[in-house]
Amino acid sequence: MMEIALLGNPNTGKTSLFNTLTGSYEYVGNWSGVTVEKKIGTFKNNQDRLIDLPGIYTLSPLSKDEGVVTNFFLHESFDQILNIVDASQMERNLQLTLQLIEYNKPLVIGLNMVDVATNRGIRVDTEKLSSILRIPVVPVIARTGKGSEQLASIVTDQVKTLPKKNTIDYGSAIEDGILKLEAMLKGEDKHSIRWLALQLFEGNTYVREYLSNFIVESEIDHLVNSTRETVRQKENGKSLDQLIFLKRKETIQQIVKEVSEKKEGTKAPLSEKIDAIVTNKILGLPIFLTLMYLMFMLTFDWLGFPLSDVLDGIIAGPISSGIERFLDFAGASSFIRSLLLDGVVAGVGGVLVFVPQIFILFFFISLLEDSGYMARVALVMDRLMEAVGLNGKAFIPMMIGFGCNVPGIMAARTIETPKERLLTILLTPLMSCSARLPVYALFVGAFFLQHKALIVLSLYVLGIIVALILAKLFSLTILKGETSIFVIELPPYRLPNFGALWKSTWDKGKSFVKKAGTFIFAGSVFIWLLSYMGPTGLDVAMDDSFLAAIGGALAPLLAPIGFASWQAGASLLTGFLAKEAIISTMNIIYYVPNEAGLQGLLVDYFSPLAAYSFMVFILLYIPCLATVATVYKETGSKKWTVFSVAYALGIAYLLSFIIFQGGKLLGLA
Incomplete structure (x- = not known):
């Protein structure tokens, strides 16, 4: 029996997909934070378990519910990840996806809301996206269940391959910092060293606390400070977390450019016209x-x-x-x-x-x-x-x-x-x-x-x-x-x-x-x-x-x-x-x-x-x-x-x- 973690941004249809795949029902709402603790269901077609984690934008937590995910990644045992991505908002969603790839667990993407993307004139080439990221990508419509059976079949398949190379080159300063952390841990850690290092450099306090079990605080401080100073000198004064964000953003923009196209002259969605009224300063x-x-x-x-x-x-x-x-x-x-x-x-x-x-x-x-x-x-x-x-x-x-x-x-x-x-x-x-x-x-x-x-x-x-x-x-x-x-x-x-x-x-x-x-x-x-x-x-x-x-x-x-x-x-x-x-x-x-x-x-x-x-x-x-x-x-x-x-x-x-x-x-x- 496999344990599969379900992750995605808020409002991507993650909990709806959970209900469709497991036949279970969990509370569904259209805002961040409805799911504040992990929820577990069993797939309809086998006994593998799906763990619905809070909707988050990043693995570097700002709020308590985002901290639930980091703690889960650090301390819980699971086999692979199902990442749900909104096809109409790929540029924002892929920020989390790249961090999940860095975690180096078998990963499958459920590309949801392809119908919404189509209505907005957006077409996504799922095969090309899969080829670039080196992971399976399955288009789905979680609300109706379309594509969910194929997704369930792929995600519960025992044979999974990991990405064969790093998706992003963060530059010599950060890459050297990653190698230094690897040398400091000396093979003692069970997690991806690359992921731990990047989360540490981004300021993830949960990861820092975890690493203090293996490395003394002063050595962690020295690694972060020396890497930060090297980045500042080599990257025109950029901060450590800023450089990581910008490198991911550049990669995402290139991916989106290659795998999606938008028809010119597409009319504004009806929701935007309704929002002009219901969110109006006076009428709202x-x-x-x-x-x-x-x-x-x-x-x-x-x-x-x-x-x-x-x-x-x-x-x-x-x-x-x-x-x-x-x-x-x-x-x-x-x-x-x-x-x-x-x-x-x-x-x-x-x-x-x-x-x-x-x-x-x-x-x-x-x-x-x-x-x-x-x-x-x-x-x-x-x-x-x-x-x-x-x-x-x-x-x-x-x-x-x-x-x-x-x-x-x-x-x-x-x-x-x-x-x-x-x-x-x-x-x-x-x-x-x-x-x-x-x-x-x-x-x-x-x-x-x-x-x-x-x-x-x-x-x-x-x-x-x-x-x-x-x-x-x-x-x-x-x-x-x-x-x-x-x-x-x-x-x-x-x-x-x-x-x-x-x-x-x-x-x-x-x-x-x-x-x-x-x-x-x-x-x-x-x-x-x-x-x-x-x-x-x-x-x-x-x-x-x-x-x-x-x-x-x-x-x-x-x-x-x-x-x-x-x-x-x-x-x-x-x-x-x-x-x-x-x-x-x-x-x-x-x-x-x-x-x-x-x-x-x-x-x-x-x-x-x-x-x-x-x-x-x-x-x-x-x-x-x-x-x-x-x-x-x-x-x-x-x-x-x-x-x-x-x-x-x-x-x-x-x-x-x-x-x-x-x-x-x-x-x-």
Whole structure:
């Protein structure tokens, strides 16, 4: 069984090719950094394994996810490399290809997006490219699977030949430096000495650290400094890494000139015409907000609520009645009946009714991602992000955070500078994740029936605005530093494949269903037990339960922000474990058999103003337990983890206070 590493630039269709070759599904998006850790699948036609590594532009890492690749090359064992190259962007893509050739492992190129290149009037001679590089080159269209079988057959072939000579002559100074490193290692290393030397000269810190296991630091410094000085003298003052880049660039330009031709008079691609509108300085942001509004209208008004009502009717009707009849037949005790009906069915069922809305939202987010639009959103937001001490790349983890804050925080690994990476990690939990969506759906259905989409959109926008304001504040105070330059490649617009679109939606939504069936189930049982027991014994009145006592301790603190009840306090506490648990807690607390649904009962406990204040508090207050754990894992700091919890709680209370008390002054209470 062979281990094959899959590498390529971001937006070359690498993960789509991974799915096609292995039959597996991994998250696909049109920006750098979606894949932040290696993912492994098995080829359809044999047992060889394909390892999907992060999309990178170079093997000399700038960000954490690029460091994953270097560490993999240095410390993991694998047999060969599959490099996916965008046929329409060869000059940029071949920078990585030449570095992979220097690594001196068997290598195959999958030349992807030949259809896009053809539409742009570009024709690539794959046989000539293969001849020049001395490696197999297979044209493919990863999105449709065309050419993938031939590629799989070639890449899993056990017989591979390595390039017979070096592709690039870097000049006598660097070539001498490579020979000196070879003499210093004295055959002790298992990797290509040429690759190690070039990466060292380019400033790859991971390679330098690796070499320090074989060579003392002072000798490494002397080699690098002497080579740098020789290059400066012989190459008119050029720096070491600059010369390496220029030599590769000259080689690539010559290769591209020989293997590709472009028809004159080719019309500008349609995507460029669309981009002139959707990334326009004035129109870009309103277009994004309009699309978000339409998405929420579909989620809450046109599709989501009717489907949720149908599911609610099924759970509250046939399912509940069926369980009740079974319990009667089995002669279950009153304790078991109450546990199952008042605890499990009310708690878990109250969360599951929102599954249609969750899946509809994820479907349209996946549609925007797979079509290529989300990369444009990052570009549009860059102007705002730059003003607050970040850049457009930081908005990508935040957008991922709309689905779940945990992968959003992990996606911050793609950000190069430590200051911006930490800032993004701290702010991403302010993005409204899908777990908060059931809370919004519950309250807008009860209090804002005519303006559901607008109210929910206001919460998402509020989270972004608060994040931008705090980014500016933190950048000026606790996290000072320079803002990096934002560079992003805009992929061509694509009509998403429905199968991939459904898999993407299911991949995002299944965690919600899984959580309802496991974590929320266990939480509902625990919450019900707290409501069933009290200081005086079992089967007590709800107001005399342990749950009421716990929530009641928080009620005075919540009075200034509009919801001074033990029920609200108890719900907020369980929300720290998972935001969906707020719904299951409320269903258990407010559950009254054969009475109005939860939305009908809430109007007795909340005013519309208090309801909006409550939703704002849910949006901003402490992240869930999984998010807090991820913040700690990514920062490695207890201080920043505690800070992320404390500042979010403070901001949530302050804004809810302003909204509720300000609304009262305006006569809205």
